[in-house]
Amino acid sequence: MDATQRGSTGAEAMMINDDQAWEAVMRRDRAFDGQFVTGVFSTGIYCRPSCAARHPARKNVRFFASGAEARAEGLRACKRCLPDDVSRDEAAVLSAIDEIKTSQGQPVLGDLAKLVGYSPAHFQRVFKRSTGLSPAAYARALREERARDALSHEDRVTDAIYEAGFENPSRFYDNMEGKLGMTASAWRDGGRGVTISYAVTKTSLGPMLVAATEKGVCRLSFSEDRAELERRFPNAELAEGGEEFRALLSEVIAAVEKPGDARHIPLDVQGTAFQEAVWQELRKIPPGETRSYAEIAAAAGNPKAVRAAGSANGANTVAVLIPCHRVVRSDGSLGGYAYGTEIKEELLKREST
Ligand SMILES: [Zn+2]
Numbered sequence: 001m002d003a004t005q006r007g008s009t010g011a012e013a014m015m016i017n018d019d020q021a022w023e024a025v026m027r028r029d030r031a032f033d034g035q036f037v038t039g040v041f042s043t044g045i046y047c048r049p050s051c052a053a054r055h056p057a058r059k060n061v062r063f064f065a066s067g068a069e070a071r072a073e074g075l076r077a078c079k080r081c082l083p084d085d086v087s088r089d090e091a092a093v094l095s096a097i098d099e100i101k102t103s104q105g106q107p108v109l110g111d112l113a114k115l116v117g118y119s120p121a122h123f124q125r126v127f128k129r130s131t132g133l134s135p136a137a138y139a140r141a142l143r144e145e146r147a148r149d150a151l152s153h154e155d156r157v158t159d160a161i162y163e164a165g166f167e168n169p170s171r172f173y174d175n176m177e178g179k180l181g182m183t184a185s186a187w188r189d190g191g192r193g194v195t196i197s198y199a200v201t202k203t204s205l206g207p208m209l210v211a212a213t214e215k216g217v218c219r220l221s222f223s224e225d226r227a228e229l230e231r232r233f234p235n236a237e238l239a240e241g242g243e244e245f246r247a248l249l250s251e252v253i254a255a256v257e258k259p260g261d262a263r264h265i266p267l268d269v270q271g272t273a274f275q276e277a278v279w280q281e282l283r284k285i286p287p288g289e290t291r292s293y294a295e296i297a298a299a300a301g302n303p304k305a306v307r308a309a310g311s312a313n314g315a316n317t318v319a320v321l322i323p324c325h326r327v328v329r330s331d332g333s334l335g336g337y338a339y340g341t342e343i344k345e346e347l348l349k350r351e352s353t
Helices: 018-027 067-072 083-102 109-116 120-131 135-153 157-163 169-176 184-188 226-232 243-257 273-284 293-299 306-314 341-352
Strands: 003-005 015-017 037-040 045-047 061-064 195-203 206-212 217-222 237-240
Touching: 015 018, 018 061, 037 067, 045 067, 061 067, 083 109, 083 120, 083 135, 109 120, 109 135, 120 135, 195 226, 195 243, 206 226, 206 243, 217 226, 217 243, 226 237, 273 293, 273 306, 293 306
Parallel strands: 195 237
Antiparallel strands: 003 015, 037 045, 037 061, 195 206, 206 217
């Protein structure tokens, strides 16, 4: 077969050639699930394009427009990715999303699974594979999104918060914290339309994840991998490596291995006005020096907001480049660090010499 047909309705059929199909398989691109199946003749099974199993050798693969065509060639459906369930899965996810959107409270996984006729554990996986989020996280993200939308329309913040379905304002702020890291418009839809290049690279501080949009670095962290990006930016295109990204990456590695002034490296982060003020102040702390949370709060324009300064510090999505490790307790003790105090200690040690 030279090509497979996209979609089940002939009217919008679009041709996918074998090279494109193979590339989709290599990327485990979920967007192609349901558009063709991958027949693997060495194992006698067929998979959806996004199957998480190890990739077969290209020479053993043929593509089919449907599971039925693959079965006609004597292949069996993969038990891991269940390629014949794509449309059933899609329908189940859509009706669960519908339920989440229309229900007043917060529907629990068990109820949603029952509604669509899946076991809870299986439905959790299906839902996550499709949306990048668990149903609970999806419901939470939806409420946050509604709160943001309402905030732009409502005069009174508390009205907006109740309108979005939060029980009380403090829960709203708990939920909003630590969720930022992209421009608001992209964040609103989980990064849809945004391409994020990333790499996980070895450093002397352990494995480091660096991710960037075309505007700048949007995530720098330790001991995290692609799964964390999928969680934070479920609708973004994730691309490993890339030529321009490599140049940026080497600068970032240099800034981590020999910490100094990294302010020339572009960032793509967005927080609340106060968080951004805090992050700006953090970037002004010269290497080799530290500040207390109280000093940062004052510098960011609100001396009383010491706790909020601490939260903004913790909500930093770009470690090292926004040097939250340069903030210590007022008594001079080290204080916490998202990736462990050992890394914080080591960064400060390198900067002081
Ligand atoms: Zn499979």
